[in-house]
Amino acid sequence: MAKVHVTTTINGEPAEFLCEPDKSMLDVLRNTLGLTGTKEGCGTGDCGACSITVDGRLVCACLMLAAEAEGHEIGTIEGMARGEALHPLQQKFLEMAALQCGICTPGVLIAAKSLLEKNPDPTETEVRFGLAGNLCRCTGYDKIVRAVLETAAEMRETAQ
Known part of the structure; x- marks a missing residue:
């Protein structure tokens, strides 16, 4: 071939x-x-x-x-990270323990970044919908959703 x-x-x-x-x-x-x-x-x-x-x-x-x-x-x-600096989502996932085994984490982070690029002010429902294609068997989703929402809020504050 x-x-x-x-x-x-x-x-x-x-x-x-x-x-x-x-x-x-x-x-x-x-x-x-x-x-x-x-x-x-x-x-x-x-x-x-x-x-x-x-x-x-x-x-x-x-x-x-x-x-x-x-x-x-x-x-x-x-x-996602630029040089030594983590992307704000990566940093917030670490701070909030929104990850465990690491299998789903890269995909969840990419999906969350994509979501925030399209919608910088999502509701909890929009975050859950935006991450619905990413399965996590270790953490559940609450910490992940909270980390995305907090990152969005911080990124909006920084942009002002």
Whole structure:
């Protein structure tokens, strides 16, 4: 099978890779590019552990063919922090113990970031709806929802 050459942008940096036409974006991120923060939970798009953004839209990397990344902007958990500074969501998740085993956490953070970029002032219901595609078996959801709401409030205050 002939490999596909893909030119894309990942976390703001130009990226090129070769992949089999049937390889998922999740597989290429983890096994070809060494970006192992994106996790595989189910492999069927049901759990959200592999959430990434493609041109700002939330996508399950396990359901996306890597060849589809051609010409697009991909965002992964590795791109959330800038240098040594954690993203405000990452910091708040740590402060509020809104994480445990780490399998779902990257996908939840990406989904929460995507939500706040579209809606910087969400209600609790909107946060729960925005994270509905991300399953967490360890923490429950209360601490996660509270962390997202507090981050949103702090980010709004900082922006003023």
